[in-house]
Amino acid sequence: MHKMLIGGSLSAGSRTMDVIDPCTGQGFDQVPDATADDVDAAVAAARAAFPAWRDCGFGKREAVLKEMADAIMANIEELADLLIAETGRPRDLAMFELAHLATGYLNYYGSLRIEPELIVEDDTRRVELHRKPLGVVAAIVPWNAPVFIACNKIAPAMAAGNTVVVKTAPSTPLTTLRLGEILADIVPPGVLNILSGGNDAGATLVAHEDVAKVTFTGSSETGRKIMAACAPTLKRVTLELGGNDAAIVLPDADIQQVAAPIFAFSFFNSGQVCAVIKRLYVHDSLYDAMCDTLATMAKGSKLASGTDADAQFGPVQNKAQYDKVCRYLEQAKRDGKVIAGGEIGDRPGYFVPLTVVRDVAEGHAIVDEEPFGPILPVIRYSDIDDVVERANASPFALGGSVWGSDVAAAAKVAARLESGSVWVNQHCALDPAVPFPANRQSGFGVEGGIEGLYPYLALQTLNIAKPQAG
Template sequence: MARMLIGGELVEGSRTLDVIDPCTGAAFTQVPDADEGDVERAVAAAKAEYPAWSRIAPESRGQVLRAMAAKITENAEELCALLVQETGRPMALAQFEILHLATSYLNYYAGLEVHPELIVEDDTRRVELHRKPLGVVGAIVPWNAPIYIACSKIAPALAAGNTIVVKTAPTTPLTSLRLGELWAEVVPAGVVNILSGGNDAGALLVAHKDVAKITFTGSTETGRKIMASAAPTLKRVTLELGGNDAAIVLPDADVATIAPAIFAFAFFNSGQVCAVIKRLYVHDSLYDAMCEAIAGLAASATVAPGSDAAAEFGPVQNKAQYQKVLHYLAEAKVAGKIIAGGEVTEGPGYFVPLTVVRDVSDGSPIVDEEPFGPILPIIRYSDVDDAVVRANASPFALGGSVWGSDLAKATAVAARLESGSVWVNQHCALDPQVPFPANKQSGFGVEGGIEGLYPYLALQTINVAKPGVAA
């Protein structure tokens, strides 16, 4: 059985949790289900190691992060196979997450250093701004991209000089636990601790008095609970929550050119990404052509278990989310006209065909809410100003995109969107060098870039009076 990493030791725990294969709906293994004692030991280990880790040179911490990335690369075949097994996704997508996204974040933050800044220097005083690590960070990771998101939190936390306790998602713990086993060979004991388990373990981590910061990626509903639980200890919190990303296709866009990219960014990971296209606004003049193009691509796509070499898209990852997607599928049939997919075939696993809905309007749940599955509503508009207003009307503001041939015009429209990230002629273009902020009810704080390092550091000013100035 896979084991948790606590204080440099591999621990089985006192109870277990089934891991379900989303391609069959059946359990295929078990992992530890962290209890209160496991959480206490993990936090204590991180707290004990924090003073030593925070004092070592930044370049030494960077060497450890590079060694962690190297362990991923050296064991990529095994890690990708595990990720395919627990998520059901195709191998190419697992390889992208592990070999590109995860390693790029570790290597990027390995090279970042923060130095004191001189604010004032005159005859009377010298004032410096310092940034210092916080202590123990708790990271709670979702099931849709477990390795990428874990590494995007671990990397800046460690680079800043903090230690960390990671709590995996209950339904996708395997690859993360195996990473813990590999990292135990290169990371000082207690610097990184990895727990698997249910929501209770996450709640204990959030409420723990010795955890200085929580970084969470997941639903807005859970984000609210985390804020409330963190309040008594005034923890710092970074929340990257739900999204309902709008894409606006301008009248001058070339449908044939952009349709494949829009399709790819809408159905990436079967729609199970917070920052993929969830609402597609298309101008009247292009509406029918775009609907036809996207529907054709969806109808020809192969949805199958990730172990199938022909698979282009996998299942919904877990039963609870599958039931939610089925609910939105029923809503789509009422709200508009389904022109691809829509019918779930009987059989094992949580498979949903890529579904495209046209002739649907704002105000319907399939447009206003986040299905977090392979369903794309295409909404007609006739005035660009109106499309911007409708895109901004959502309480979510994570990402958005604008598509058009005139880059200056498209960029001007993009600047009017309220989401934290806006892309032009692309979508969800994640890069460790580029900040990824969240606005409105999609959360707050930022990940990525040097800006993503700052939330793991506390500001301190040192104000020195020069000789002869003191009263």
């Protein structure tokens, strides 16, 4: 059984919880289920480690973060095996999360430097703007990309000089716990702590009076609860929540060129990504051809366990989400025309076939809400102004994209979208150096880029009076 990392030591805790294989629906491992005492111990260790980590300087922090990234690469096959076991995803996707995303964010943030800024310098005073670490950061991680999102929070928090307590998702704790075991001899004791456990452990951590900031990725519903729990102590909060990303295919788009990337960005990780395409708007002139092409691609894809070398797509990760996706699937059958997928079958586990739905529009749950699974509604439009208004009508505003042959014209349409990130002829193009903001009910705050470091730092002005003659 993998152990939690608390204060530089590995702990089995006093109770355990099962880990379920999404390909079978059966338990296959156990991990510690953190208690309130475990949370207290982790926060106390982080608080005790904070002064030395805060004061050690960017050079030391860079060395540690880059050694963490190197450790992932040195153990990548073992970590990929665990990630496949707990998520069911294909190996190439597991490797992408570890080798590209997780290590990319650790290396990027390790390389950043924040120096004091001179604001005023005259005969009477010198005013500087300083940015200082906050203290203990609680990082609450979801199940869809557990290692990447953990590192996406750990990297800027530690680079800024904070110490961190990570709470893994209940259904995907294995890879992150194992990473903690690997990092125990790399990260100074208490600077990084990793807990596994249920929702009670997360609630205890969020409300803890010694936590200075909470960073959370997950559902909007849980995000609201976290905001409420942080209010009594006025903790700083970064929330990256749900999305219902719209993609607009312009009438000049070449179906042969754009269909494959649109398909890939719609069904990436079986649709279990907040910023993949959730609503596809296609112009009348291309609608039938796009629907037929996407349906053919979906029917030709292999859905299987990640242990199958030919697997292209894996299962929905957990039973609760599987049940939710199945309900959306039934609604899609009633509200539109299913042209690929749609039937669950009787195989074990949480497999949902890649499903394409046409002849559906706003007012139906499959369009207005986020299934967070492999279901893509394809929506017809005829007028550009109308489709921009429809794309912007969602309460979510995480990402969006526009697809067309005239890139300049597509960029002008994209600039009218109100989501935090907008792409042209691509979607969900994450890069550690590029800010990834969340608007409306998709959250607030920003991750990525230098802007993603600032939320982990407090502003301080240093105002120095100069001696005056006479």
